[in-house]
Amino acid sequence: MELLPPNDPQLEGFDISAYNFPTEEVSGDYYDWVPIYDDQISLVVADVSGKGVPAALLMAFLRASLRAATHIGYAPHISMAKVNYLLWESIERNQYVTAFYGILDASNRTLSYTNAGHNPPLLLDAKGNAQFMERGGVPLGMFRDTRYHEYYLTIEPDELLVLYTDGVTEAMSPSGEEFGRERLANSVKAARRLRAKDLIMAVQKDVLDWTAGRGATDDITFFVVKALT
Numbered sequence: 280m281e282l283l284p285p286n287d288p289q290l291e292g293f294d295i296s297a298y299n300f301p302t303e304e305v306s307g308d309y310y311d312w313v314p315i316y317d318d319q320i321s322l323v324v325a326d327v328s329g330k331g332v333p334a335a336l337l338m339a340f341l342r343a344s345l346r347a348a349t350h351i352g353y354a355p356h357i358s359m360a361k362v363n364y365l366l367w368e369s370i371e372r373n374q375y376v377t378a379f380y381g382i383l384d385a386s387n388r389t390l391s392y393t394n395a396g397h398n399p400p401l402l403l404d405a406k407g408n409a410q411f412m413e414r415g416g417v418p419l420g421m422f423r424d425t426r427y428h429e430y431y432l433t434i435e436p437d438e439l440l441v442l443y444t445d446g447v448t449e450a451m452s453p454s455g456e457e458f459g460r461e462r463l464a465n466s467v468k469a470a471r472r473l474r475a476k477d478l479i480m481a482v483q484k485d486v487l488d489w490t491a492g493r494g495a496t497d498d499i500t501f502f503v504v505k506a507l508t
Contacts, residue, residue, distance in 0.1 A: 282335075282342055287476070288312045288320050290385045296475035297324075297502040300446075300483060300495070307334025308444050308498035311342060313349045318385040321349045324442040324502045325378035326397065340369065341376055341419075355380050355393040356429035359419065363395070363427070366420030375418040379442055383434075388506060390432045390440070395419045398445055401464060403471055405437035409464040440504040441467055446497035450486045458489050475503040 287296045297310045307327040312320050323345055327334040344365050348358035359380055366376060379400060381392030394400075394415025402410045416427045434440060443463070450458040463482070470481035479501045487494055 282339055283310065284312055288314070288322075290320055290383065291318065292385050292388070292507050293383070294475045294505040294507055295322075295503065296479055298476075298479050298483075298500070300499040302446070302495060302498050307338060308446070308500040309338040309342060310442075310500050310502050311345070313346060315349065315382065319382060321345075321355075321380070321382050322442075322502060322504075323378060323380045324397065324444065324500055325376055326444045326498070326500075328373070328375050337366075337370060337374060337376065341366070341378070345378075345380065354429055355382060355391055356427040359393045359395050359416075359427040360425065363419045363425050364423065367423050370420050375420045377418045379415075383504065388434050388436075390434060390504075391429055392432065393427045393429055395425075395427060398443055398448065401441040401443070401460075401467060402432070403439040403441075403464075403467060405435060407468050407471060409468065411460060411464075434504065434506045436506050436508040438506045439467070439471055442500075442502035442504075444498060444500045446495040446499035447482075447486060447501070449497060450490050450495040450499075452489050453491045453493075458486055462489070475505050478503055478505075 299308050309325040312322045327337045344362045377397040378395045379397040381390045383390050396418030399411040399413045466482045466485040470478045
């Protein structure tokens, strides 16, 4: 928890919040944000293979590497390529990291991003229509010279972006059915008028209810970006 940001980012025109729900004392999920300019922040959500202390150590390595790339000023796809090489060089061959990394510009209401094998983010438009953003590449650390692409998204007023880890969609009901993307989208739709922090808690409650109070078997992390009107 000491490696996670102590507070939510403050960015004009946006309501942003993130939270990690670990299944063990030490989590392998990771989220972070770093101020770049007054109107720009970098943001990341990642899921390290494995659980417990080994995953947390890899997460700490990822955090330091991505923060360094952010401060140098690399574009998201360049940052991911460089971090991929560092991980490939340093970790065991059975380890990898899925990650979504982007730079949010409040003045232009744009998000430039790269997705390295992570769960497709959920975008809700102003009318509440849901879309999962499927574009992306392979996880970090799997291959030496992986090339990543940069994509651009305009986040209009009253739109909502939800980043998450697979602990959400893979949470099991007592009968063995996964929570899944469709339930996630419906849960977010039902809570979309709440503040970002309250929306996270509402969706997490739906996951707990789905699992009959047992909770997920994997770490859960949310990073919510709401564009204000």
